[in-house]
Amino acid sequence: MTDPIRQNVSERAADSLVTILEQQINDGTLAVGQPLPPEREIMEVFAVSRTVVREAVQMLAARGLVESRPRFRPIVRKPGYEAAIETVGSSINRLLAMPGGVRSLFELRIMMEASLVRDAALHATKDHLTGMQRALADNEAMIDDSQRFYETDNAFHRILYEVPDNPALPQIHKAYTHWLSGHWLKMPRDAARNLTNYQAHSRIFESILMRDADAAETALREHLDAAWDQVRQTFGHQP
Amino acid sequence: MTDPIRQNVSERAADSLVTILEQQINDGTLAVGQPLPPEREIMEVFAVSRTVVREAVQMLAARGLVESRPRFRPIVRKPGYEAAIETVGSSINRLLAMPGGVRSLFELRIMMEASLVRDAALHATKDHLTGMQRALADNEAMIDDSQRFYETDNAFHRILYEVPDNPALPQIHKAYTHWLSGHWLKMPRDAARNLTNYQAHSRIFESILMRDADAAETALREHLDAAWDQVRQTFGHQP
DNA sequence: AAAAACAGTTTGGTATGACAAAAAAAGGCG
DNA sequence: CGCCTTTTTTTGTCATACCAAACTGTTTTT
Known part of the structure; x- marks a missing residue:
């Protein structure tokens, strides 16, 4: 019926990174309308592999926080009702x-x-x-x-x-x-x-x-x- | 008979794969409630790298077509209002x-x-x-x-x-x-x-x-x- | 025999390195 | 100053490797 106790099964690294980037977008560290830093830069800043960076960016895109076109740098979007919908x-x-x-x-x-x-x-x-x-x-x-x-x-x-x-x-x-x-x-x-x-x-x-x-x-x-x-x-x- | 992924230029390989898997979910080739095939299997069936497979699966998860928990095989979900919402x-x-x-x-x-x-x-x-x-x-x-x-x-x-x-x-x-x-x-x-x-x-x-x-x-x-x-x-x- | 413990195998998560093609930046030229 | 060419980044994809968690079948325990 109602799900019992489903809890912190070791969070994926990409999820953690998403959380951090999400916060940086919210507090303006990553300015709206500007492209995200290059993958390799994010990679070395947070000491994770490019695999993880790419997965995180993709998640952000799926949530509408960044707009990503193939081969272009993802651009930070203004979080709001529009993006949400x-x-x-x-x-x-x-x-x-x-x-x-x-x-x-x-x-x-x-x-x-x-x-x-x-x-x-x-x-x-x-x-x-x-x-x-x-x-x-x-x-x-x-x-x-x-x-x-x-x-x-x-x-x-x-x-x-x-x-x-x-x-x-x-x-x-x-x-x-x-x-x-x-x-x-x-x-x-x-x-x-x-x-x-x-x-x-x-x-x-x-x-x-x-x-x-x-x-x-x-x-x-x-x-x-x-x-x-x-x-x-x-x-x-x-x- | 492996369908080689047709790759329209400017479309990511992962996107093509998502389209195919989405269709397989809709027509029942991938049964609801059952786990997706292992990544390595999808990989060889469609002749793509595991990177692409993982990105595709992640997209399916973001769209609510599969339910994925870390370290577990993603499970095909019944598409419907519930999943959508x-x-x-x-x-x-x-x-x-x-x-x-x-x-x-x-x-x-x-x-x-x-x-x-x-x-x-x-x-x-x-x-x-x-x-x-x-x-x-x-x-x-x-x-x-x-x-x-x-x-x-x-x-x-x-x-x-x-x-x-x-x-x-x-x-x-x-x-x-x-x-x-x-x-x-x-x-x-x-x-x-x-x-x-x-x-x-x-x-x-x-x-x-x-x-x-x-x-x-x-x-x-x-x-x-x-x-x-x-x-x-x-x-x-x-x- | 059912349950628990165990060992070997699969499988997902992550890291690393490589390369082609496209984009961005830099440079040169009019 | 603007346009064109060359160089440098950067993304998309692939291949490979390793680890730890999950799975599977087997053995041991109750």
């Missing part, structure tokens, strides 16, 4: 490939945004409202340009993620759009469909203006459910 | 260490559960309701045993994550409790506080029974806000 990438892609994976992720998005519109209806500031108004206007202006419409569509939803002052939320939005864009961009988008979506956005915005959380949630659910239907019709099965 | 671990820990990190994560939890209780109020089946009732009874019975109370507390919340039929949600709940338990368990818990929490659960349950989504959300928010206050009072600052 990006490292989830490979896992998410695997989830999306599983049966019902896209559906599950989309449902999570609906659930989260349902909460967000309610929050927006109750707590959106004047700045948020004008931002949404602007995004809505851009949205309307781009009805005939499906590519740009998609961008303004995202812009509108993004504002919902900015209303609660939680630094993780905008990154989550970015993640959603990133992982779902693959399916999204393959869909046929015409002006009529764009118009429908614009009108849905419009209804959501008006409900938020009226501070009517129930109406806002209803409008959003209808909007996203319709969007899901579009996806499903495009792909025939339940991806 | 677990791989986020190191990133989340970094987020929690950031200023306001715990607060951000807790707010996400509140937001998500707010949506969940609304959903439960509208769509909970008889099974879910009886499950909640049972969890609630256990909860009441354990008011004097803070450790067990904590467990029944989790059990109650977990049911909320089971109402929508989304396989990712229970895993998310597990992740929340796992990452927040560090702070949670350090808090002083007495019978009075447990009683308060039990009563809050009780109110939530009753609201769900009455199919009153608004009341359920309100009760849940009060409950979790109070819980957050407990955390903040314990730690003095905003962790």
